Amino acid sequence: MTDPKDVLGGVALWRRIADAIRLDIIGGKLASGDRLPTEAVLAERFSANRHTVRRALAVLADEGVVGAEQGRGTFVRSARRLSYPIGKRTRFSENLAGQAQTLTSRHLSDRLENASATVAQALGLKAGAKVVRVEGLSSADGRPLSRATTWLDYRKFPDFAARLVALHSTTAVFASYGIDDYVRASTRISARHADAEETQLLGLSAGAILLVSEAINAGLDGSPISYALSRFPAERMELVV
């Protein structure tokens, strides 16, 4: 039938069930080590077939969130979503210190381009002005946590990318340009589904949800320094204001 009016659906039931259970775990309703309700009970709760529930559980098991043990039940393995504080002074590594053992930032690529209207406005430039664009990927304990694209004014930071590769820290690179301090001027937050590239780089399942943050960092005088578009997997991160 597939009516034009059938606007419902589009997200498979097994995925919605997996999302709901993951949410219960992350939200604290189920603690690490707890036994989940049996497959039969879950099937009834979600008005689904046991096989559909099993598929959802298989996905969660694959993510390491739960583990099934034949004859015993299915148990919560890990949990916890990392928190990323957003404030005046937002520094990736400092923010997550203490929440994870190892933090790594990988430089993916960089290039010169002409600023789009959006980028130009964010950086206070004219549309078409030369800007440096840097693509990066950050991980905690081996799990990708953020896919970020950063734009900077080429006139102010001509070799930003090269210095970033050498220094491995945004803060350090800014310091090398004589900028010892900077603040988060504005942050816009939205959410959407991940696209193919993001899915792959962040190691997500297709259809995963991303928190998208568009941030402008500015010097202490208020002049824009960088415009960053960061994408966080909603299942691993939350933003704290």
Next chain:
Amino acid sequence: MTDPKDVLGGVALWRRIADAIRLDIIGGKLASGDRLPTEAVLAERFSANRHTVRRALAVLADEGVVGAEQGRGTFVRSARRLSYPIGKRTRFSENLAGQAQTLTSRHLSDRLENASATVAQALGLKAGAKVVRVEGLSSADGRPLSRATTWLDYRKFPDFAARLVALHSTTAVFASYGIDDYVRASTRISARHADAEETQLLGLSAGAILLVSEAINAGLDGSPISYALSRFPAERMELVV
């Protein structure tokens, strides 16, 4: 086959295409009145069949975002996502003033309950303490924008719900308790898929994405006043810090 390893998928292609196009429109890549690429071009861009693209466009047409005209093409009808500023002083109605013509808040229900661990911690109470729970729905220009659940200490605000029904404004109710000013103490932001009830109340299609904000309002002395869990449709709202 449906391997256990096949963790991919779960979100229908037509929905991902619809989300992507909507994002282009909201993000400004396509302005109101612009003609979309032809169905054939879109099909190639998304590596999908033309029929699948047509289904995505049908959904967007149903939402009023685009409109197809036989022989001419498909055109952008409306656009724009509302911005919800999050700051020290966060007042729903003030924040959205100027972005919409009419703002309405609907009281859905209220009840007394014993605080869960989460709520108790947020409000600085002991788990199990009596709290007032209020369910509400806010709309702008007739479109639902936020589904909120608010918890308050019963000892401090025993008849909060009744006053809210009478006064129609959270700020006014707090004022009636002698609280003339309060600030946003913390906000945690995450994202997930909408559940059945949220889908229905917010007038969304199943599988839509919500921005979830958990906010604690506090008096000027820092003592918690209310704990609110608000859910915004990501396709209609963005949060600005």
Next chain:
DNA sequence: ACTAGTTGTCTAGTTCATTAGACAAATTGA
């Protein structure tokens, strides 16, 4: 009037998602 380009509709076939039922395999406690 004609042509090229675009959306609208129809048929058909394949793969994925979901339901249904049955039984095996492992665990736990009586």
Next chain:
DNA sequence: TCAATTTGTCTAATGAACTAGACAACTAGT
């Protein structure tokens, strides 16, 4: 050891999602 409970595996059937191709209907420009 036995019975109850739970997860693991298999087969089968139905409907939704997606692909494929063909052609009709409409628009705009020549």
